[in-house]
Amino acid sequence: MHKPDALLKVSGLEAWYGESHILHGMDFEVAAGEVVTLLGRNGAGKTTTMKSIMGMVAKRKGSATFGGTETVGLASNRIARLGIALCPEERGIFASLNVRENMVLPPVVQEGGMSLDEVYGLFPRLLERASSQGTKLSGGEQQMLAIARILRTGAKLLLLDEPTEGLAPVIVQHIGDIIRQLKSRGFTILLVEQNFHFAATVADRHYVVEHGKVIDMIPNDQLSQSMDKLKGYLGV
């Protein structure tokens, strides 16, 4: 499972919030162009993994390299400039900014990102609501905005933290379509999901996280054989 061309390579990654030790040596990798999920129960450390890669956790140890560059020890603004972008679990839409301002807030960090027109092409609803206050959007629209605004930046690796959480089935489907389109455009995606039925429709591989460690890896084409094992891991 260790491909030499991994774009993101996480090994022995540990993280703490204050005194609490949350990640106990995460090991996994994502190759360029792959869609990979982190599955796991509530509190397993999936969000903390995303934040640690992004440099948003004060204390971390181990290694997370992106395109060969070590990110542990870099400030989060430097990590973003390498070409990684986060769509956070809580969406992080800014109330004091309107939709347009939210959309163009993340600076372009590298060439090759989508143009604003292309992004609005994927999310026409956001153009209609461009002058509304960001947090006046519906939950689904806010999630669209949280994904849309990182597509312009030129980031090659997108960290999507539970983009389908709490959304109606049609919107979940729409987000699935978007993720597949992004993959076909060459984006590399690390996705956190609770809903493995959804994850199975978009991902190449799945890592199972428990107590701050990766305990298993399941390729998507073996998911149906591994269903009982996976249900055991997730307690569903």
Place this chain on the structure above:
Amino acid sequence: MMTLFGIPTAALFGQLLLGLINGAFYAMLSLGLALIFGLLNIINFSHGAQYMMGAFVAWLALTYLGANYWVALVLAPVAVAAFGIVLERTMLSRLYKLDHLYGLLLTFGLALIIEGIFRQLYGISGMPYAVPKELAGGWNLGFMYLPIYRAWVVVASLVLCLGTWLLIEKTKLGAYLRAATENPALVQAFGINVPVMITLTYGFGVALAGIAGVLAAPIYSVNPLMGSNLIIVVFAVVVIGGMGSILGSVVTGFMLGMLEGLTKVIYPEAASTVIFMVMVVVLLIKPAGLFGKGA
């Protein structure tokens, strides 16, 4: 003699003008405080001392370098901002994760130290600073006499406040600032150097105090305690307007200055306390302030 509601109009307009001038200073100072509180989470109690430093830079530049008022208007905010940036980098930046109280105590202590040093060096009697000759004299408006310098102060304050507001509400830089005020960690994770932004915002906020100090020099004498007299009222203004609200601090600053002036005509005994009475009422009815968000 002309009267309005039984009050001589010259006295009424005279006091309203004084109120407007005070309001101009309240607005500039509370604007800086609001900016700093919004992004740094620090209640900058040394704001009054930094305003006083602005006035002193003007006086020192004139006395020792022969630099005139217009030079001081540029030099003072730059000097006060530079001093503020050093404070922020060496001391304030260690406190962001702690309760507001720590920032308040630190900046309060700093204010006492700064004022103590200036008092030791220059005494408390105050130094006069002449009105620049370009702005000397006044206009007789018929119903009152308007000193040109005072009109200039009101206009300058309005321009500074409006300019700052436009910068924050209408520009990309302002969007970064508003976003970082809400969620600095996420803005930084998008690739913005938030720590530098925080440092520059503190510098900008205290630069506003520095400019206000220069504007004040010809009106009030240049005195080590000029800031501590003013800052208590300014904090009341900030509380009334709503902590951290940019527009709120400006509008409230001007309104309360006028209210104070009006009170001086109608019931002079209450003039020095009217702002605090308003503060009590606002705190009871709308604790987040007139323009504040939340409960």
